[in-house]
Amino acid sequence: xxxxxxxxxCTVDETKAAIESGKVLWLAGDENLLKQLPKGRWxxxxxxxxxxxxxxxxxxxxxxxxxxxxxxxxKIQIKFYxxxxxxxIAKDAPEDGFTILLIPALTExxxxxxxxxxxYEDMFIKPIAGWVTxxxxxxxxxxxxxxxxxxxxxxxxxxxxxxxxxxxxxxxAHIGIVNxxxxxxGDTFEFPQTGFSTESVLVNxxxxxxxxYLLEHNVDTKTxxxxxxxGAMLNVSFQxxxxxxxxxxFYAPVFSGVEYKxxxxxxxxxxxxxxxxxxxxxxxxxSCNCVLNYLYSxxxxxxxxxxxxxxxxxxxxxxxxxxxxxYVVVEDA
Amino acid sequence: xxxxxxxxxVSNHPSWQRLINGELQIMTDAVGLKMxxxxxxxxxxxxxxxxxxxxxxxxLRQYFIKHQSKHRAELEQLRAA
Numbered sequence: 001x002x003x004x005x006x007x008x009x010c011t012v013d014e015t016k017a018a019i020e021s022g023k024v025l026w027l028a029g030d031e032n033l034l035k036q037l038p039k040g041r042w043x044x045x046x047x048x049x050x051x052x053x054x055x056x057x058x059x060x061x062x063x064x065x066x067x068x069x070x071x072x073x074x075k076i077q078i079k080f081y082x083x084x085x086x087x088x089i090a091k092d093a094p095e096d097g098f099t100i101l102l103i104p105a106l107t108e109x110x111x112x113x114x115x116x117x118x119x120y121e122d123m124f125i126k127p128i129a130g131w132v133t134x135x136x137x138x139x140x141x142x143x144x145x146x147x148x149x150x151x152x153x154x155x156x157x158x159x160x161x162x163x164x165x166x167x168x169x170x171x172x173a174h175i176g177i178v179n180x181x182x183x184x185x186g187d188t189f190e191f192p193q194t195g196f197s198t199e200s201v202l203v204n205x206x207x208x209x210x211x212x213y214l215l216e217h218n219v220d221t222k223t224x225x226x227x228x229x230x231g232a233m234l235n236v237s238f239q240x241x242x243x244x245x246x247x248x249x250f251y252a253p254v255f256s257g258v259e260y261k262x263x264x265x266x267x268x269x270x271x272x273x274x275x276x277x278x279x280x281x282x283x284x285x286x287s288c289n290c291v292l293n294y295l296y297s298x299x300x301x302x303x304x305x306x307x308x309x310x311x312x313x314x315x316x317x318x319x320x321x322x323x324x325x326x327y328v329v330v331e332d333a
Numbered sequence: 334x335x336x337x338x339x340x341x342x343v344s345n346h347p348s349w350q351r352l353i354n355g356e357l358q359i360m361t362d363a364v365g366l367k368m369x370x371x372x373x374x375x376x377x378x379x380x381x382x383x384x385x386x387x388x389x390x391x392x393l394r395q396y397f398i399k400h401q402s403k404h405r406a407e408l409e410q411l412r413a414a
Contacts (some may be wrong), residue, residue: 333402
């Protein structure tokens with residue numbers, strides 16, 4: 001009988017026992033908990049928000065554990081990447097496998113990956129999934145988002161931690177996203193520069209100040225911008241509209257040349273999300289969802305079906321996403 | 334199936350360019366393929382040269398060769414186009 005752990009919140013002692021038994025783990029939890037863990041075959045990142053089998057939870061007392069099924073993996077490699085090496089992530093990834101990537105939020109690494117990942121060699125050829133690590137929102141400015149290399153026991157508030165997973169023959173990883181946001185039928189926006197903030201925007205081809213536009217149209221900035229990538233709806237969430245500086249900032253970059261629209265309203269996230277979940281023939285190997293979905297849709301205590309994991313400061317399905325659930329399944333090739 | 338991909342020569346098979354410019358649209362649930370198509374289109378829009386188009390076709394072909402066992406439906410659409 002397999003002792004594979006179902007994705008769930010664990011105590012520190014349970015997590016220690018799992019590490020010490022040799023399991024390969026992806027962990028999410030408060031920095032002070034992750035610091036207590038022994039060395040082993042794991043990577044981790046800081047966050048106190050989770051979707052568990054008991055529903056949405058905010059806790060600094062437990063660690064969310066995803067275990068890599070040993071029946072699937074041939075080999076793993078854990079390593080840090082810095083801003084000078086992250087462009088190699090896909091090139092370094094195994095030919096037949098996948099990569100889990102954790103990036104601390106609000107760092108140069110976060111900015112660089114967000115803006116340049118689509119240009120990296122072998123990007124989109126090899127599956128890369130992961131998340132942007134964070135902190136409790138009450139701790140903003142007090143502590144930094146962190147990642148951990150369980151292999152060495154080191155942590156970093158600047159570099160990304162990666163686990164490359166080579167799969168056994170006959171297996172292939174597949175990344176999926178669940179985004180309930182759809183483009184609305186309003187104005188079309190294009191941005192002159194790629195970046196996390198902007199002053200100007202082309203609204204249906206006419207340039208104007210974006211902050212002014214949002215204020216004049218009384219736009220609810222909980223509603224993201226949505227771009228249509230050949231049928232894949234990708235969000236960019238609003239961070240702040242600065243009335244005085246007349247700037248708008250985002251949680252992911254807007255890309256020059258891409259057309260965006262405001263999302264159509266979503267009345268009931270839990271229902272819409274549940275209806276959007278795919279029917280899968282395989283167990284979910286890894287998943288994460290966005291803390292903005294958690295906050296805006298008030299998911300604390302609410303259950304969103306069978307996709308469990310951290311609620312994060314950014315989701316990675318190849319490139320950085322916002323307000324989107326990302327999952328990985330391993331199937332027969 | 335390998336032959337299906339191999340038939341599309343990088344340098345001149347029109348299906349890749351038709352896929353890139355949106356003239357040929359295929360049904361797929363592969364989010365990586367969708368993202369890659371958009372990035373290739375943007376790249377060509379920013380640099381509309383023959384070299385850029387060929388580079389895009391080369392990346393697409395590489396993708397389909399690597400993922401051909403999971404993309405039989407997409408390859409069939411390419412073949413039928």
